[in-house]
């Protein structure tokens with residue numbers, strides 16, 4: 001059986017781990033007679049990503065910018081720094097409407113109801129927030145309390161994403177999780193009571209996991225009938241405990257079988273796989289993540305948060321200092337020293353950046369969105385498009401940029417075509 005593609009997780013764009021996305025080589029050749037300048041006639045939708053960097057305990061597989069909370073969470077300092085971070089970015093997004101907010105981590109569900117309320121009030125005061133904006137909060141089931149979650153919802157959170165990972169206590173222990181399967185189930189019930197839109201993160205190909213155990217986990221997850229599931233193949237990331245002391249994980253054949261079973265069971269249950277790891281019931285797609293994949297704009301605030309912002313003549317990437325204490329200390333100085341990256345995307349790299357995102361979507365994107373979002377003629381990537389079509393990895397045709405079944409199976413290879 002062929003080795004399945006394991007592509008970067010979908011929830012990473014605004015987070016620190018987003019930096020791991022394949023980067024184009026500095027030496028991308030210039031396409032003769034095309035581009036040289038980015039001119040956008042309209043700006044894409046704008047989202048806000050907020051990073052909360054603390055967790056009760058660091059999980060051994062996790063390479064997110066998350067830090068074990070030794071003492072109490074420094075809520076007041078964090079909120080003050082967040083406000084300073086946001087206010088310094090406001091001139092970059094004046095007048096623009098914000099369509100979604102994603103409060104990710106780390107473990108945002110460590111925040112008190114009051115802190116979360118203050119945070120959302122600050123966003124409403126500073127930003128032109130769409131009245132029905134999607135506002136997601138990520139939560140660890142080991143930190144869920146019914147009263148506090150009701151407070152989050154009362155403050156405006158309308159979507160909760162729970163890091164369940166597994167319903168098997170043995171697997172949860174192997175993953176170093178702070179919660180049991182029973183707590184995971186209780187957390188889902190709380191979340192479903194307070195908001196209409198709930199996502200469950202489940203990982204598979206776990207240490208010593210059998211195919212049967214994977215299927216049982218999935219069936220258990222599906223039994224809650226949440227509108228959204230994020231199903232991630234466990235990856236052993238550099239600089240994690242699992243990279244240093246690798247656990248025994250299912251071989252490629254077994255994990256490929258798991259992927260096939262997942263595809264079958266989710267489809268039969270009515271969840272459409274609309275992105276590599278994302279499955280949704282009708283009307284339940286994550287608008288925030290869709291905006292990343294469709295090469296929309298996002299402002300990232302908080303330690304290690306990444307952003308991508310478009311202007312009529314350029315597209316800019318920004319990142320904030322990763323270390324929470326340094327970010328807090330620098331953000332309040334309001335002199336830009338909390339930025340670790342602030343650069344214009346080279347127009348030669350735009351094709352690759354657009355395509356690695358767009359191709360993650362099962363239905364791809366309209367060809368016309370290429371010029372809308374990059375300001376470039378599609379001729380800039382014509383040779384790569386032709387090669388990908390000739391290899392059977394990309395659908396031919398003039399309406400959409402969309403992977404074929406084969407391209408979907410070997411997404412890394414398809415994405416790599418756009419590096420040249």
Ligand SMILES: C[S@@+](CC[C@H](N)C(=O)[O-])C[C@H]1O[C@@H](n2cnc3c(N)ncnc32)[C@H](O)[C@@H]1O
Nearest residue numbers: 061062105106138139140163201232233234235
């Ligand atoms: C920021 S965490 C979610 C919220 C919370 N921190 C938690 O873990 O409960 C984002 C998700 O990424 C996934 N994830 C993290 N590290 C991973 C890895 N090495 N391989 C696959 N998925 C991973 C997990 O499913 C996790 O729930």
Ligand code: SF4
Nearest residue numbers: 055058059062066106
């Ligand atoms: S709780 Fe979530 S963010 Fe924190 S270490 Fe574990 S997986 Fe990473």
